[in-house]
Amino acid sequence: MSTFERSPDGIANRxxxxxxxxxxxxxxxxxxAFSLDMLFWSNLAERLKPGIxxxxxxxxxxSDITQMADSFDSVPSxxxxxxxxxxxxxxxxxxxxRNIIYTYGYSFENDxxxxxxxxxxxxxNFPLRDIxxxxxxxIGSYIEENMGSFESIARFDQLSRFHDVAGxxxxxxxxxxxxxxxxxxxxxxPEVIETEICRVVSSIEGERGEVSDLDWSRRLNxxxxxxxxxxxxxxxxRKFDPRFKIDKKFxxxxxxxxxxxxxxTNGDVRSDYYATTFDHV
Numbered sequence: 001m002s003t004f005e006r007s008p009d010g011i012a013n014r015x016x017x018x019x020x021x022x023x024x025x026x027x028x029x030x031x032x033a034f035s036l037d038m039l040f041w042s043n044l045a046e047r048l049k050p051g052i053x054x055x056x057x058x059x060x061x062x063s064d065i066t067q068m069a070d071s072f073d074s075v076p077s078x079x080x081x082x083x084x085x086x087x088x089x090x091x092x093x094x095x096x097x098r099n100i101i102y103t104y105g106y107s108f109e110n111d112x113x114x115x116x117x118x119x120x121x122x123x124x125n126f127p128l129r130d131i132x133x134x135x136x137x138x139i140g141s142y143i144e145e146n147m148g149s150f151e152s153i154a155r156f157d158q159l160s161r162f163h164d165v166a167g168x169x170x171x172x173x174x175x176x177x178x179x180x181x182x183x184x185x186x187x188x189x190p191e192v193i194e195t196e197i198c199r200v201v202s203s204i205e206g207e208r209g210e211v212s213d214l215d216w217s218r219r220l221n222x223x224x225x226x227x228x229x230x231x232x233x234x235x236x237x238r239k240f241d242p243r244f245k246i247d248k249k250f251x252x253x254x255x256x257x258x259x260x261x262x263x264x265t266n267g268d269v270r271s272d273y274y275a276t277t278f279d280h281v
Contacts, residue, residue: 011068024045
């Protein structure tokens with residue numbers, strides 16, 4: 001934590017010191033000037049507010065940033081705190097301050113792990129005539145076959161967070177795959193899901209409660225969802241080239257580039273959400 005971040009006055013004055021319109025504190029190592037979080041948020045701001053000078057600063061864990069935000073009754077007008085949503089809205093700890101901005105889904109990875117982004121990635125890496133058709137068919141079929149498992153995990157992970165119980169896909173999600181080998185179909189084991197649901201249910205005391213949002217693409221743990229699409233992309237890629245491989249972090253960087261290359265400014269629920277949350281900036 002820098003000297004500026006040790007006090008509310010330091011945080012409030014940092015934009016002036018850096019000659020910026022805003023300073024945006026986001027999750028990420030302070031030693032990583034080009035963190036994935038920074039690439040996501042800076043690309044988003046460039047699309048929504050291209051004329052605004054925002055200085056993005058990786059500032060540690062979510063709890064570190066939340067602690068800084070909590071030092072204010074009202075966040076200064078030249079300061080932004082950018083946070084993963086996780087399940088904060090489920091347990092009712094979302095801060096209602098327009099300068100505290102949350103991701104639309106569990107984390108920024110949920111915005112990237114989308115069928116259209118994966119197809120764009122495969123088209124760039126395999127310039128074949130029928131790559132789009134094959135990719136769309138493969139991914140669509142996979143999602144249809146596994147949607148039930150995704151919705152179950154999304155539901156019980158939200159319940160787990162509400163009841164402070166270990167979730168299904170929030171830790172060690174590799175155990176959920178029927179075949180954990182990279183390059184195989186990343187199917188989710190029904191037996192493991194059933195066992196995990198029983199564990200969660202048996203750990204919940206009192207009224208279980210209901211979860212209203214079963215949008216798995218928004219509510220699944222973002223690291224888990226990205227890992228699924230990373231594995232699916234690797235599997236499809238190896239159908240065209242058995243030697244195909246890609247570093248996972250580079251894959252994520254590529255998806256950020258592709259995602260914002262054709263980022264819709266309206267008409268999409270995610271883009272509309274961000275346009276609204278950044279409207280005052």
